[in-house]
Amino acid sequence: MIEPLLLQALKGQTTARPPVWFMRQAGRYLPEYRELRSRAPDFIAFCLNPEMAAEATLQPMRRYGFDAAIVFADILLIPQALGQKVWFETGEGPRLGALPSVESMSALTSNAGDALRQVGETLSIVRAQLEPERALIGFAGAPWTVATYMLDGEARTIGKGERATARTYAYAEPEKVDAVLAVLVEATAHYLKMQADAGAQVLKIFESWAEGLPDDLFERLVLKPHQALVARVRELGVTVPLIGFPRGSAALAERYAAECDVQGVALDTACPLAVGQRVQAIKPIQGALDPLLLRVGGAALDRRVDQLVEAWGNGPWIFNLGHGILPDVPMAHVDQVLKRIGAQ
Numbered sequence: 001m002i003e004p005l006l007l008q009a010l011k012g013q014t015t016a017r018p019p020v021w022f023m024r025q026a027g028r029y030l031p032e033y034r035e036l037r038s039r040a041p042d043f044i045a046f047c048l049n050p051e052m053a054a055e056a057t058l059q060p061m062r063r064y065g066f067d068a069a070i071v072f073a074d075i076l077l078i079p080q081a082l083g084q085k086v087w088f089e090t091g092e093g094p095r096l097g098a099l100p101s102v103e104s105m106s107a108l109t110s111n112a113g114d115a116l117r118q119v120g121e122t123l124s125i126v127r128a129q130l131e132p133e134r135a136l137i138g139f140a141g142a143p144w145t146v147a148t149y150m151l152d153g154e155a156r157t158i159g160k161g162e163r164a165t166a167r168t169y170a171y172a173e174p175e176k177v178d179a180v181l182a183v184l185v186e187a188t189a190h191y192l193k194m195q196a197d198a199g200a201q202v203l204k205i206f207e208s209w210a211e212g213l214p215d216d217l218f219e220r221l222v223l224k225p226h227q228a229l230v231a232r233v234r235e236l237g238v239t240v241p242l243i244g245f246p247r248g249s250a251a252l253a254e255r256y257a258a259e260c261d262v263q264g265v266a267l268d269t270a271c272p273l274a275v276g277q278r279v280q281a282i283k284p285i286q287g288a289l290d291p292l293l294l295r296v297g298g299a300a301l302d303r304r305v306d307q308l309v310e311a312w313g314n315g316p317w318i319f320n321l322g323h324g325i326l327p328d329v330p331m332a333h334v335d336q337v338l339k340r341i342g343a344q
């Protein structure tokens, strides 16, 4: 059996070329995605329709042959499973209803996997169609990132890097925020377990809002909940490798790599190459091409791909972007990267 390159890299092996996949590789830059999406006016319903979500997952695999597929879903399915209303308004991004009480959410945590079993069905459909040398990734939002959306309420700081509302709560009402994080650790552990059972071979934890946190808050809101989540996932019997993505925290990335028991650390666009090398000395890394370069293409794109290969290609490394692919990148630039890396 051929072991997917992604799994080799996560075992700490230096592969002949890095495995490649892109965050948000299923998305609006693909005409076939836009067509599929136009048939699903409600985004959450789209994510929870296994046939459609499997199709969205597989579209970039057919077009580009990435080394891994990531299940088409969203980090905001968890608040919905915990009883908070979530909807997407065109051009505005996500909107969430009032935060349910901690008591009512706590009662739903162990059911989170079952409540989102459609995501498991998507994974099973995709696994059955994916070549054995390609890995299948499941994911969830990290507790703090999901909490920032849940706590935001009417403040509408959603999408803004400061996460001012949630961070203010974290200081002003620590018991409440810590209780919400604990609820999310438990619910997310069950959700990830369900995904592993359904065929996910790797699980990624998206901490999109680790940026801008002073180090005491990083420890309390990011590091500790990740440690608790990893421990809980293992306690539930999950054995597949985990990738943590503490986006925007390059200054603390080595500490994260050393103290959190994930198997790989995903780095973001702004992470210096030298920091990446130091993290790589601790465990396998993933990242971190600037998504904007995919818009630009040409020599500038080739140059940066070469720099990444030079800096990180001699150790365990998964090639990816530093954040999600933008909706307006020319598709040919994705081919350009794959060819440059030797993946196409």
Ligand SMILES: Cc1c2[nH]c(c1CCC(=O)O)Cc1[nH]c(c(CCC(=O)O)c1C)Cc1[nH]c(c(CCC(=O)O)c1C)Cc1[nH]c(c(C)c1CCC(=O)O)C2
Pocket: 022, 023, 024, 025, 026, 027, 028, 037, 043, 070, 071, 072, 073, 074, 075, 076, 093, 094, 139, 206, 208, 324
């Ligand atoms: C913060 C976050 C969210 N969702 C996600 C994150 C973490 C990663 C990151 O930082 O980008 C994660 C996510 N969202 C989606 C995936 C699918 C898998 C993939 O291809 O990577 C993944 C891994 C689909 C999606 N999730 C969303 C889309 C676009 C919706 C559409 O097609 O209309 C997709 C393809 C919607 C979404 N979902 C979210 C936002 C803020 C938005 C709106 C912004 C936008 O419109 O791009 C929350």
